[in-house]
Amino acid sequence: MSDHEPTGRVLLRPNRERRVAGGHLWVYDGDVAGTAGKPKSGDVVDVYSHARRFCGRGLYNPGSKIRVRLLTLQEEAIDQEFWERRIHTAVELRQKVVTGTNAFRVVHGEGDLLPGLIVDRYADVLVMQSLSYGMDCRKQALADILLAATGATAVYLRNDPKSRVLEGLPQEKGFLRGRAATQQDIHEGAARFVVDFERGQKTGWFCDQRENRLAVATLAKGADVLEAFCHTGAFGIHAALHGARSVLGLDVSADALSLAQKHATMNDVAQACRYVEADVFAHLRALDRDDSRFDLVVVDPPAFARSRQAVPHALTGYKEINLWALRLVRPQGFVATSSCSHHVNEDEFWETIVSAARDARRPIRLLESRSQSRDHPMLAAMPETRYLKCIIVQVL
Numbered sequence: 001m002s003d004h005e006p007t008g009r010v011l012l013r014p015n016r017e018r019r020v021a022g023g024h025l026w027v028y029d030g031d032v033a034g035t036a037g038k039p040k041s042g043d044v045v046d047v048y049s050h051a052r053r054f055c056g057r058g059l060y061n062p063g064s065k066i067r068v069r070l071l072t073l074q075e076e077a078i079d080q081e082f083w084e085r086r087i088h089t090a091v092e093l094r095q096k097v098v099t100g101t102n103a104f105r106v107v108h109g110e111g112d113l114l115p116g117l118i119v120d121r122y123a124d125v126l127v128m129q130s131l132s133y134g135m136d137c138r139k140q141a142l143a144d145i146l147l148a149a150t151g152a153t154a155v156y157l158r159n160d161p162k163s164r165v166l167e168g169l170p171q172e173k174g175f176l177r178g179r180a181a182t183q184q185d186i187h188e189g190a191a192r193f194v195v196d197f198e199r200g201q202k203t204g205w206f207c208d209q210r211e212n213r214l215a216v217a218t219l220a221k222g223a224d225v226l227e228a229f230c231h232t233g234a235f236g237i238h239a240a241l242h243g244a245r246s247v248l249g250l251d252v253s254a255d256a257l258s259l260a261q262k263h264a265t266m267n268d269v270a271q272a273c274r275y276v277e278a279d280v281f282a283h284l285r286a287l288d289r290d291d292s293r294f295d296l297v298v299v300d301p302p303a304f305a306r307s308r309q310a311v312p313h314a315l316t317g318y319k320e321i322n323l324w325a326l327r328l329v330r331p332q333g334f335v336a337t338s339s340c341s342h343h344v345n346e347d348e349f350w351e352t353i354v355s356a357a358r359d360a361r362r363p364i365r366l367l368e369s370r371s372q373s374r375d376h377p378m379l380a381a382m383p384e385t386r387y388l389k390c391i392i393v394q395v396l
Contacts, residue, residue: 006046008037017049023381025115027068042137044078059134063168069115069132084145086114091149097374103186104375105207111377111385120203122184122195124153127203133167143177154178158203191237192266208372212390213238216336220244223295228280233260235298240269249275250283284324295333297325305341315352323356329395342387349389364393
């Protein structure tokens with residue numbers, strides 16, 4: 001990768017440099033007063049305050065609402081050595097914080113100061129998403145650096161998120177380096193799973209919940225477990241391996257449930273696990289009418305809020321689903337409930353759970369307030385990087 005000197009300058013409007021100076025990596029189109037030079041999409045540009053003070057250096061896209069994604073607040077070269085240094089730093093962190101699994105996030109975008117780049121590892125395959133124009137321009141060179149840094153043997157592009165369209169990029173999937181089966185066997189502690197990184201959600205697996213799955217499983221011995229929005233059954237499989245008496249998984253996707261059943265068989269817990277294809281909201285109400293009760297209820301829905309405008313409606317959904325979860329728990333039982341909507345902050349989520357408990361007339365006490373696994377680091381200056389909330393309560 002040759003050196004990339006800045007091809008232009010982006011000048012900010014008055015008082016718009018404060019967020020950037022604090023470490024936030026996004027310069028929005030509304031922050032920009034003007035541009036000097038002739039930078040093209042994907043070029044390196046320098047960002048200056050309205051008073052002409054240097055603020056940072058990053059990747060430019062005039063067609064995106066995020067006009068510049070900053071790579072550094074220093075006047076340093078964005079060259080081969082820069083990319084190698086950033087990726088090696090990311091890999092070194094995972095060597096410290098990831099244990100007991102061969103499925104984890106190697107690069108977490110802004111959390112690793114590599115905005116727009118996501119890389120997950122499944123066995124010896126790296127699944128990469130280049131979600132910004134600047135990263136996409138460099139994906140070939142980045143793939144080579146990643147292979148050298150990790151010792152993996154293949155890189156698969158999972159570039160089909162809708163966000164790429166907003167960047168002016170096509171949606172695409174396929175191997176960029178090497179070849180391998182698109183289904184890989186992985187393990188998390190004692191549990192074994194199959195990741196389909198070609199057809200599965202996101203990059204094929206939810207690595208961000210790994211540590212939460214292990215934490216929740218410690219509450220499962222001898223328990224009747226309900227896993228709502230179970231997808232491919234990971235929470236429930238861990239619970240069964242920790243001695244759960246029974247696991248009932250609910251999901252609307254027949255394909256996901258088929259894989260969940262396969263996972264139960266792989267882990268020799270099929271006798272304890274049952275899966276039902278259903279609308280989860282409706283089925284929880286039906287379980288309550290039938291006086292079904294559980295010792296542990298896990299609620300892990302998809303994101304309810306895709307924008308800040310959707311938050312009020314999302315909070316209504318979170319309240320309803322948690323109200324039914326709380327009603328279905330036996331006294332002294334537990335609810336582990338999650339939100340992956342980054343627009344819903346932790347305080348809003350907790351207040352919604354408290355409100356649901358009040359309406360369900362089930363007093364609760366907080367055991368843990370958790371977040372995404374440590375291979376998904378959160379940049380303090382960017383609340384957007386702390387998106388996953390996982391709250392574990394006991395129902396009294």
